Amino acid sequence: MQTEIVMKNVTKRYGKKLALDHLSLKIPRGMFGLLGPNGAGKTTLMKMTAAILPPTEGTIRVCGTDISRQRQIHRLIGYLPQDFSMYGNMTAAEALDYLGALSLMPKKLRRERIPLLLRQVNLEDNSRTRVKAMSGGMRRRLGIAQAILHDPRVLIVDEPTAGLDPEERVRFRNLLCELAQERIVILSTHIVGDIEATCENIAVLNQGTLLFDGTVTELLEEARGKIFTAQVPRMELPMLKSQYTVTGMLMQGNEA
Secondary structure (H helix, E strand, O other), X not given: OOOOEEEEXXXXXXXXXXXXXXXXXXXXXXXXXXXXXXXXXXXXXXXXXXXXXXXXXXXXXXXXXXXXXXXXXXXXXXEEOOOOXXXXXXXXXXXXXXXXXXXXXXXXXXXXXXXXXXXXXXXXXXXXXXXXXXXXXXXXXXXXXXXXXXXXXXXXXXXXXXXXXXXXXXXXXXXXHHHOOOOEEEEEEOOHHHHHHHOOEEEEEEOOEEEEEEEHXXXXXHHOOOOOOOOOEHHHHHHHHHHOOOOOOOOEOOEO
């Protein structure tokens, strides 16, 4: 079986609104970054890849299977949405067992996989911790565990590090890189640092249009000569912002 995702002329409309505009993309095994501002079309693209939404036009094939074959696609894909949540009174182990039962996983298989997954996502010592008592990072790691419970060939994660502290963000990045050794992992984010730290191949979306598809090195090469760093007096900032696009600032005394 192929280990790639192939999208051809994918378009999605919500009434008169065009969410994705004739997008063609090939995603290989490993970490793949989907970068773009909020509203760029990233979540729509991921939901279509996971056979949650149908495209208005075009085709998407996941490991050789067309997304119209929903049951087969759901076996191939694990999905962690941005707003993942579980019943607060359930423990980590109970939540995974419940979700496994809903997926019709045999009880014996659930008993075998759940302890292994909790160890893999560094929640082994929190198997009896209730979801409502978990930190944001712990809940995200529990979300990863539920997404790979059925050992999918593709893992899709939507804005997984938003709101995490720096230490938890690094831990989460490392976990995704480990998982990407055996499968396709699609990381959707608007945080450039997450993409730079984990992904070799990336796609950049804006307003439903594919702006770039290639490696991080190629993207940096395209930006060469177009992005600059400068140290200026703070009083000159308003004038600078009116003439140029400022992507980031660091204040140092009276200068920026």
